[in-house]
Amino acid sequence: VQLQASGGGLVQAGGSLRLSCAFSGRTFFNYGMAWFRQAPGKEREIVAGISRSGSSTTYADSVKGRFSISRDNAKNTVYLQMNSLKPEDTAVYYCAADRVISSVVPSTLYGMDYWGKGTQVTVSS
Numbered sequence: 001v002q003l004q005a006s007g008g009g010l011v012q013a014g015g016s017l018r019l020s021c022a023f024s025g026r027t028f029f030n031y032g033m034a035w036f037r038q039a040p041g042k043e044r045e046i047v048a049g050i051s052r053s054g055s056s057t058t059y060a061d062s063v064k065g066r067f068s069i070s071r072d073n074a075k076n077t078v079y080l081q082m083n084s085l086k087p088e089d090t091a092v093y094y095c096a097a098d099r100v101i102s103s104v105v106p107s108t109l110y111g112m113d114y115w116g117k118g119t120q121v122t123v124s125s
Helices: none
Strands: 002-006 009-012 017-024 031-038 045-050 057-059 067-072 077-082 091-099 119-124
Touching: 002 091, 017 031, 017 091, 017 119, 031 067, 031 077, 045 067, 045 077, 057 067, 077 091
Parallel strands: 009 119
Antiparallel strands: 002 017, 017 077, 031 045, 031 091, 045 057, 067 077, 091 119
């Protein structure tokens, strides 16, 4: 499996970005997907997860109401729409895939099977 994240960049506080993660190498529908982030000096944390069908999602409390995860199974791509960005959202964002046999939503980094290389998001104040 290969995961290629894109869409990061520099944005002012209050702005928006949309991250994309292209999945290849296996059947996309067999994987729950998630976005994680890691800021300098901090542990990697989950941002959002989505079930293989896209019908169920989960979010970290810090991003609820501002971020939205979605997926397009026809395009083998998962997205993270980030609105009302804050300086504390600055981090490297990673997408990850979890091989599943049900509609479970990935919620922890320990169960993820594959990781992308990450894309930098910087929010200036």
